[in-house]
Amino acid sequence: MKSLKRYQEKAVEKLLSRSKELLDEKKEKATIVFQSPTGSGKTFMLSKYIEDLIKEYPDKEICFLWISIGAGKLHKQSYYSLKNNFYGFPSVYLLEDEFHGGRSHIERNEVVIVNWDKINTKDKAGDWSNALMRDSERYNFRDVLYNTRRLGTLIVMIIDESHQNAGSQRAKELRDEIIKAHLTIEMSATPELSDFDERVIVNAQDVIDEGMIKKEIIVNDGLDRYTSDEISSVELLLKTAYSKRFELAKMYQTDEIEVNPLCLVQIPNGEVAKEKQEQIENFLAKNRITQENGKLAIWLSEEKINLEMLNDNENKVEFLIFKQAIATGWDCPRAQILVKFRDKGSETLEIQTVGRILRMPEGEHYPNDELNRAYMYIDTHEFNVKKEEYNPNIIKTLSSKRKDIYGELKLKSYYLNRVDYGDITSEVWGDLERVFCEYFNLEIGEYEFFDENKKIVSQKISLEKSTLQNSFMLDKHLDTSEFDKLYTKHITSQKKVSIGYSQEDLDDLFTYMINTNLNGYAPKRSFWSMLSAIRRWFAHYLGINAMKTPNGHIVQRDILLSNYEIFARLLNQTTLIYKDTKKKEIETKVQELEEWKEAWEIPHQKAFNPQTYQKYDYKLSLYEPCYLSIDSQIEQDFIEYLESNKDKIVWWWQNGSEHMAQNFGIKYNTKSTFQPDFIVKFTNGKIGIFDTKAVGYQEEDNKSKAEALQKYIKDENTKGRNLFGGLVIKEGEYFRINQKDSYKSFKESFEDWEYFNLKEQK
Incomplete structure (x- = not known):
């Protein structure tokens, strides 16, 4: 059974939390925009979201409409994907198969797949x-x-x-006057909705x-292998x-x-x-x-051939010809090459089309990095793509090859896929439970004694909501003649005004309370783990x-904010203790993910991003x-030397x-x-x-790297x-090198830094 990745778990949790809040508030036309990149598994995440939302409402009647694009039978693809993900519950039906006049309503927990084209069109009248x-005499879908x-x-x-089907006037009519959903989830890699x-x-x-x-x-890649006057651009690509x-x-x-x-x-x-076809x-x-x-x-509006089981990794189809229809909602992770003969379209469409070759076939990277890349061939000298849409270094159009003077190195090289994202994970629960229970004198694991526990906790904090006030300075005058010196002063005022917190302010303060007690962990990745704990x-x-x-989430928030100093201290203590837990997590992951190459070689060919790489006329460079x-002046000077x-x-x-396996790496720490x-x-x-460094910069890290290199x-x-x-x-004007087993910075011991003089090399 397929399980959620970590980022998917967090997304489902956020969707669930926000959905509960909006449904409980009974807000009219409540809408959540779910923005997730192509290839991230949006359908799988939403299937888990549906399962979890049903569990959260065991006593309520709830059903789901899944609105899908009809072109190319993609609504049926959604239907089969959801059925496979659900394993029998909840029930999934196609609108055209199940609701053709005999059924009066949608049953509890049912998921109905709707082909947008089938409900979206009207005639001239x-x-x-x-x-x-x-x-008609029978039930239509509006009924x-x-x-x-x-x-x-x-x-x-x-x-x-x-972004394809929710913005037109007809779409608004369907949404607001006919469907009237209690909650709408707008799902896209490039959502265009502004009202949510x-x-x-x-x-x-x-x-x-x-x-x-x-x-x-x-x-x-490799386009220069077949260039000649006789070959056409179509044949070349x-x-x-x-x-x-x-x-x-x-x-x-x-x-x-x-x-x-x-x-x-x-x-x-x-x-x-x-x-062209x-x-x-x-x-x-x-x-x-x-x-x-x-x-x-072939996948064209007028011609569809050999599309059955196309997304199977072992399917025999090697080439697929298409136009625009495949650019939305299509899922075939084995697609790895895109040949593009088309007029310039919108930037968004360009991203979506390229996105068709982004997915990994089995949801993981392979030891051979060639298989972790996608390839695009295009008949133009330039094209537009949004900068850093997926990966700041993902589009690479410059190519270099290793010179023939290269001989085998057979160096031992180390690569460790990133194991530490600087975040707090769900493992923090055990630490938070221990810290909170110790402070309030509760027995760990005593879950059933709510009333008794509340009495004990009430001895140290108030479980009642207190009125929180925000204080702003009032009527403070600043002398503009002193403007350039304001950064040296602490600006305050004797006149202040107190203003009550809005619900949005309280949410922001609650978020601030958690994020300021993370002790260096990344807030964006850590907040939801802490909130869950x-x-x-x-x-x-x-x-x-x-x-x-x-309103349980609001009650919890208000108790923490009403006892701000106490809970801030407890959260701070939790994240400090969590460091040992995190260390054990990392040690386990390192053993699972580290990769050694016993005979590493400099790649025969490499591609470069023109936004971050520049061409130089250096004669001794191995690549041509x-x-x-070049990130620093010392790096530039060293190359010149x-x-x-x-x-x-x-x-x-x-x-x-x-950070790639094809680069040369040494393990440290x-x-x-x-x-x-x-x-x-x-x-x-x-x-x-050699590794070039600025004097006195990040010396603690330099020590670890220098000693690992020696x-x-x-x-x-x-x-x-x-x-x-x-x-x-x-x-000054001279390069120095440290080759000592035990590293000391230049300021600590300049004697350890020899002059790096190549003229004296024998």
């Missing part, structure tokens, strides 16, 4: 076009909705890919870090994409991964579409990829349940062309700054990967490993390697 909506509401059943409407009550956002980087989305997309798909398929086979990579080919709209099909036929042998699929303690020990007690991302010693150096290579800045091959056969060099040299290196600084 203004009458509903589809029989499901038209007046079903009316009867469902009249019976007191709560309707929760989920609009899938809401709550927003739940899934961070794209969280999705990448958990292996759901590919690490990067490379544009026009297809030939390169065909070769790339073949290479990837071989890699999957070698690693015994049962995935057949799929190449998507997008043709333009308009009159050129048919001609014929060109593509002719090329593929020459390479024995046809509709007849099942290796070519707080709510759990109140429910277990005081019987105040955030979901089941009337030379693209670099290497270039000035051509008689001593064969080549130098700048290590990648991205218990949970970190150190990626030194440079590897240099000298004419005397030595290999140098230990690495010593260990490898016992195996016959010829390595040297260390941390490099620039003092």
Whole structure:
């Protein structure tokens, strides 16, 4: 049974919490925007949300409408996905199959999948076009909705890919006058709704870090292999994409991964579409990829071929030709290559189309990083894409190759996928329970004695809500002649005004209370774990349940705020104690996720992001062309110094700054990967490993890295390697290097820093 990823758990919890609040408030037209990146598993998250919401309302009548795009039978895809996720409960029905006149209302806990096109159209006279909506002697869908509401059943409407189908005037009529849902969830990677009550956002980087989305997309990789005057642009893109798909398929086979990579080919709209399709099909036929042998699929409005089980990882289809229809709501994680022949569209559509190749086939990254990338081939020299839409380094259009002078290094390299996000996890519950219970003199695990526990707790705090006031300065005059000196003064005022807190203010103050007592943990990632632990303690020990007690979440909040100093201290103590718990979590994860390469080599070819990398004319760079991302002056100066010693150096290579397995890494501390800045091959056969640093900056971290590097060099040299290196600084006009086993900063012991003089190298 598939389980939720950590970011998915948090998203479902947020959706559930906000839904409960809005439903309990009985707010009219309550709406939550759920913004989650393509490939994050929105349908799976919403299926778990539906299950959990049903559990939260065991005594209430509730049902669900799932509004889905009809084009390409995508509503049926939603139907089958939900049925698979639910394992029999709750029941899922297609509107057109189940509600064709015989049923008067939607039953409790039922999920009804609605094809948007079937309920959204009217004829010229203004009458509903589809029989499901038209007046007749039997029940139409409008009657079903009316009867469902009249019976007191709560309707929760989920609009899938809401940016496509929820903004028109007809859509508003359906939503506000006919469906009249008690709660609407607008779900999209790029929502456009502006009128909503709550927003739940899934961070794209969280999705990448958990292996759901590919690490990067490379544009026009290897396109220079087939360029000639005789080859057309169409054939060039297809030939390169065909070769790339073949290479990837071989890699999957070698690693015994049962995935057949799929190449998507997008043709333009308009009159050129048919001609382009014929060109593509002719090329593929020459390479024995046809509709007849099942290796070519077509997904056009007028033609749909070989689409059955297309999303199965072992499906035999290798190429799929499509237009726009596939750009929304489509799910095929084995899609890894996109060939794009189309006119420029909107920036949003560009993101969505590229998003079709973002998903990982099995929801995890592979040891071979080639399989963790997607590839796009496009017939233009430029295109627009929103900056940092998914990953700030994801679109890479520059490419370099290793020079032939390179010889094998066979270095031992270390890579550890990120295990510490600087956050508090659900494991904090045990620490919070212990801290709270010890302070209030409660027995841990005594969950059933609510009244007795309340009496004990009341001896130290008030369980009644107190009136909180906010104090603002009033009528304070600042002399503008002293404006430039205001930063040196503490501005206060004898005149103040007290203002009561609004519910929004109280929520903000509650959030502030938690976030300011996290002791360095990331608020964005940690808040919900802390809130969940707080709510759990109140429910277990005081019987105040955030979901089941009337306004329970507000009661809990007000008790904490009414006793601010006490609970702030307890939260602070909890997060301090949690550090030991966190350490154990990390140690366990490190053992599971660390990866060693015994014979690492500098990649033969690498792609670079033109937004962060710049081309340089350096002759000794191992990569040609030379693209670099230079972050500091000392790094620039060090490269210039290497270039000035051509008689001593064969080549130098700048290590990648991205946290990836293809870069060279050394393990340091218990949970970190150190990626030194440079590897240099000298004419005397030595290999140098150097990391440039500014004097006196982050010395504690420098010590860990420097000592790990020296230990690495010593260990490898016992195996016959010829390595040297260390941390490099620039003092005045001269470079200095520290090669000591025990590191001291330049300020602590300048004697430990030798002059780095390549002229004296033998």
